[in-house]
Amino acid sequence: MSAAMAGRWRRDGELPFQKLDEETIVVDPKRREVHLLNETAARIWELLASPQSVDDLTAALGAEYDVGEAELGEAIVECVEGLASKGLVVTAGAR
Amino acid sequence: MSPRAPKTAPEEIVLSIGGVVAHLELTGAQPVFMEQLRARYGAFEMPAAPWVQRDISLRLTLESAAPPRAAGRRAAIDAHPLAVTATGRTIAAERWDFSVKVTAEAGRAPHTSYRGSGRCEMNPFAIDCMLRVLYATVLPRVGGMLIHSCGLRHAEVGVVFPGRSGAGKSTLARKSLDADDVLSDELVAVRRGDDGTWRVHGSPFWGDFARGGISMRSWPLRTLAFLAQAPRDAVTMTPIVSSDATLRLLGCFLSFATDRATVERNLAVAVQLCAEVRSVEASLTKNVPTADIFRKLQPHLGPEVTRKVPPASAREMISEFRSLLRKHKSYAFKPKGSSMRPWLKSGDSLFIQSAPEAGLAAGDILLYWSPGATPDEDALTCHRMVGRIPTHTAHASRYLTKGDAMSRIETFENGRECEILGKVAAVSRDGKTWPVPGRIGNLARLFGSLVAIPILRMAGR
Numbered sequence: 118m119s120a121a122m123a124g125r126w127r128r129d130g131e132l133p134f135q136k137l138d139e140e141t142i143v144v145d146p147k148r149r150e151v152h153l154l155n156e157t158a159a160r161i162w163e164l165l166a167s168p169q170s171v172d173d174l175t176a177a178l179g180a181e182y183d184v185g186e187a188e189l190g191e192a193i194v195e196c197v198e199g200l201a202s203k204g205l206v207v208t209a210g211a212r
Numbered sequence: 213m214s215p216r217a218p219k220t221a222p223e224e225i226v227l228s229i230g231g232v233v234a235h236l237e238l239t240g241a242q243p244v245f246m247e248q249l250r251a252r253y254g255a256f257e258m259p260a261a262p263w264v265q266r267d268i269s270l271r272l273t274l275e276s277a278a279p280p281r282a283a284g285r286r287a288a289i290d291a292h293p294l295a296v297t298a299t300g301r302t303i304a305a306e307r308w309d310f311s312v313k314v315t316a317e318a319g320r321a322p323h324t325s326y327r328g329s330g331r332c333e334m335n336p337f338a339i340d341c342m343l344r345v346l347y348a349t350v351l352p353r354v355g356g357m358l359i360h361s362c363g364l365r366h367a368e369v370g371v372v373f374p375g376r377s378g379a380g381k382s383t384l385a386r387k388s389l390d391a392d393d394v395l396s397d398e399l400v401a402v403r404r405g406d407d408g409t410w411r412v413h414g415s416p417f418w419g420d421f422a423r424g425g426i427s428m429r430s431w432p433l434r435t436l437a438f439l440a441q442a443p444r445d446a447v448t449m450t451p452i453v454s455s456d457a458t459l460r461l462l463g464c465f466l467s468f469a470t471d472r473a474t475v476e477r478n479l480a481v482a483v484q485l486c487a488e489v490r491s492v493e494a495s496l497t498k499n500v501p502t503a504d505i506f507r508k509l510q511p512h513l514g515p516e517v518t519r520k521v522p523p524a525s526a527r528e529m530i531s532e533f534r535s536l537l538r539k540h541k542s543y544a545f546k547p548k549g550s551s552m553r554p555w556l557k558s559g560d561s562l563f564i565q566s567a568p569e570a571g572l573a574a575g576d577i578l579l580y581w582s583p584g585a586t587p588d589e590d591a592l593t594c595h596r597m598v599g600r601i602p603t604h605t606a607h608a609s610r611y612l613t614k615g616d617a618m619s620r621i622e623t624f625e626n627g628r629e630c631e632i633l634g635k636v637a638a639v640s641r642d643g644k645t646w647p648v649p650g651r652i653g654n655l656a657r658l659f660g661s662l663v664a665i666p667i668l669r670m671a672g673r
Contacts, residue, residue: 131472133472133475133476133479134479135476135479135480135483137454137455137458137483137487138455140455142455142458142459142462142479142483144462144475144479146470146471146472146475147470149470151459151462151463153455153456153458153459
């Protein structure tokens with residue numbers, strides 16, 4: 118895990134979103150972008166309603182997904198990095 | 213002291229686009245500018261009667277348009293790009309050539325009316341941009357939207373082909389077998405009807421096709437067909453799931469304000485629409501004939517596309533009738549009611565002929581649009597013209613009309629309180645058709661009825 122991933126994350130509370138069946142659509146009005154999150158990303162987005170570290174997310178999702186902890190942790194880091202690169206999640210201290 | 217120039221009354225125009233009624237009061241409008249506006253928006257204009265329930269009321273002061281190459285014009289354009297803000301109750305929009313602000317006022321529940329004022333250059337492009345902004349912002353507040361798309365009527369249903377600039381919307385419109393089936397090649401209004409189903413409305417907001425919808429009539433929306441470029445001259449329709457459709461639709465959802473409440477509202481409407489209406493990716497090229505497109509689309513349109521359904525409201529029905537009359541110059545109409553008995557009987561068909569005001573005379577039987585407060589309260593009235601009185605405005609006359617079976621004379625200002633669509637040219641009854649008697653015969657009937665009705669009433673006491 119990179120040092121940048123070590124902190125706690127939360128979703129950007131300014132972004133409107135709508136949950137569909139299993140997916141979630143997030144709109145970023147400032148960038149004029151729309152993102153469709155798949156089931157896993159949507160679940161992480163849901164958990165990030167409150168600040169969470171990658172370890173917190175791994176623990177929460179470990180109970181829901183039948184996958185090894187290391188593999189799950191990697192997938193979560195990749196997902197959070199992806200969300201962060203799009204500006205959808207921010208570090209817990211930001212804004 | 214020089215004499216004060218006489219004040220001219222502001223011009224008025226009332227538009228109904230996507231069921232949203234906008235009343236524009238235009239101060240300083242030149243007659244030629246009003247002609248330009250009516251040429252563009254005429255299919256969506258309705259009588260400006262004060263009792264018509266309005267969603268938007270805007271007082272606009274028109275200013276002379278600056279020449280495109282005037283000194284400082286470029287700098288003004290660069291310094292004042294379009295800016296739209298929509299807070300809870302207020303919508304404000306400004307650009308180098310207009311500035312308007314409207315505020316929501318609670319009307320007859322659940323109706324909300326946006327009222328305000330502003331200024332605008334006397335330039336059709338400025339007015340058009342302002343109207344697009346207002347409609348794009350107000351429609352989602354009543355559960356609808358303006359979609360960047362080509363809208364086509366197909367048989368008795370509507371299909372919307374969303375696509376960004378260059379996706380082929382205008383090309384699709386040009387290929388339509390009947391240009392009157394094009395609801396718009398740029399922006400169509402979509403909203404839920406009173407029966408809960410989604411409907412697509414034409415609009416006067418057009419692109420390169422240079423013409424919009426021909427009436428206010430809306431059609432049941434059967435399919436969203438998102439335009440995509442095919443690698444070769446073939447057409448394929450691939451169903452897409454609602455989440456993918458929502459994502460694509462949001463890219464074509466005309467929205468100017470970026471505040472959270474607006475975006476949330478737009479998102480919710482888009483999600484609902486895509487969850488309830490079939491969506492496909494329409495992969496095609498400009499060379500694919502329209503017939504091929506609809507043949508491939510057929511399985512995705514749902515059942516009974518040719519089953520006739522009545523217009524969603526009396527207003528839509530009358531607007532469609534007006535468009536047909538304008539197109540064919542004469543059109544058949546079956547009246548209801550008994551106000552013209554005994555001259556008209558139940559089951560009669562009337563042949564209505566469009567007629568310029570100068571061609572109307574006392575004794576003619578007029579067909580006119582009497583607007584009500586709401587779209588379902590509008591009515592087509594067929595009464596005999598008694599007379600005409602000039603009004604203070606040079607271009608409008610006050611008409612006196614009467615049903616043959618009624619003693620009461622009605623009066624209205626044409627174009628404002630009602631709109632004369634045409635006059636009865638012939639009547640068809642029991643398989644026989646005969647022309648309406650000449651003016652003298654009609655006048656005799658008119659005077660006869662004026663005298664006879666009170667006598668009959670007295671006799672009945």
